[in-house]
Amino acid sequence: MTEHTRRAPRQAEAERNDRALLQAAREALAADGAHASVATIAERAGVGIGSLYRRYRSKDELFQRLCVIALEEYSAAAEEGLAHGDPWEGLVHYAMASIARGPGSLAPIAGTITVTPEMADKNKRADAAVKALVDRAHAAGALRPDVTAVDLELLIEQLAKSPLLDQLNRQGRTDLAEAALNARTRVTAIALDGLRAPAPHVLPGDPPGYELFSERWTSPADSDLVR
């Protein structure tokens, strides 16, 4: 139909496979953590291992691509939130989008892959948007004043990974998937309501520093900057 598919008919399947691979990789990563095997990913995508390795030279390369995509989605969600007229609704949009993006939190592979400059860039951009989102919500008096951007990001990360969904997925219990998704939505709503102003009390402890985020992605081996 499009010029793209016309120019290379057979490539349409390749593109579908690529998408399936990325989706499968996310799911496998959520189900099995960093130990997710390429065989699992390929099988889940309904694709041969050979096809996987034609597209990505190694497992790490696949995971890197996954990270870049995730960062792009986070950025997009934050900027969509900023575009929203209402400060609170905008913030909730960002949070919900980031959480719903899937149980595919990337935490399991943090520190196991090399951070490319591209990732660092995209991450910086997303952070700026989130900070703006938080500032605006603070100014409007919608967000409780003692919550920082880091608090928000950590809360989102906490809610992004669903032990329940991961396990059902692992066991192939598709029958309960819908109920689990609904339950997850409710839990998310509860937790996000805790962000609203006015707050019933002041949050304990000192505001968390940003290093909790930034230092996660530098592998334990190299403490120097990305190259």
Added chain:
Amino acid sequence: MTEHTRRAPRQAEAERNDRALLQAAREALAADGAHASVATIAERAGVGIGSLYRRYRSKDELFQRLCVIALEEYSAAAEEGLAHGDPWEGLVHYAMASIARGPGSLAPIAGTITVTPEMADKNKRADAAVKALVDRAHAAGALRPDVTAVDLELLIEQLAKSPLLDQLNRQGRTDLAEAALNARTRVTAIALDGLRAPAPHVLPGDPPGYELFSERWTSPADSDLVR
């Protein structure tokens, strides 16, 4: 000192080792998921592999013991909460205790081990206590009325596992541990505040069914009852 240690002097070390093993198993399970190896557990506990296998006949048996202990602690936390004079504070006590019990959520091994009748029993008892706790908080008007016991348990499960702490642990970044713990406390406080009455809105979707919990522990292989 106690009669226990006097009666069997050398067994004191064994008992210490046992506790270290259980603690190490929890940590390893949090860090590596279901793939945590016995070697890792033993090393983390500062104990030889031989000693591990003298106490537990297999890896599964160790994990089963871990589950039983966790269930006991959940029960205890819930009953402590009930003993608390204030309905809201009691509920918060239960939630905080369950969450702080550690990033050692057992979700990773759910479905991989055989559920003993003992576990089923203890689980039943804990559930009853939680239900009473929720009912009491509802009656007192402290807990938002649209939250069910299952909602609460799922929220706790969600908060119990900390991706951040797990990763820092995996990388051995003990320097950030304190800051991460503090951040975690804040996030927990935010989420629990979302449980308070009055609620800013009604929770979306239908209340989750209990099967989301009960069916988790039956292994995918045997759909019949525990034996």
Added chain:
DNA sequence: GCATATCGGAGCAAAACGCTCCGTTTGAAC
């Protein structure tokens, strides 16, 4: 110093892993 109980960890068979390689299938061109 001897008997006994507990310890740590080298080593083994089996499983799981990342990845390569190659025979098969697909669909447009003629």
Added chain:
DNA sequence: GTTCAAACGGAGCGTTTTGCTCCGATATGC
């Protein structure tokens, strides 16, 4: 209908990891 190149799936290789056994070293009570 034949041809050809591009994309496919998956068996299999060598390596690493794993659960667990076995045994020599070490500590304690008498």
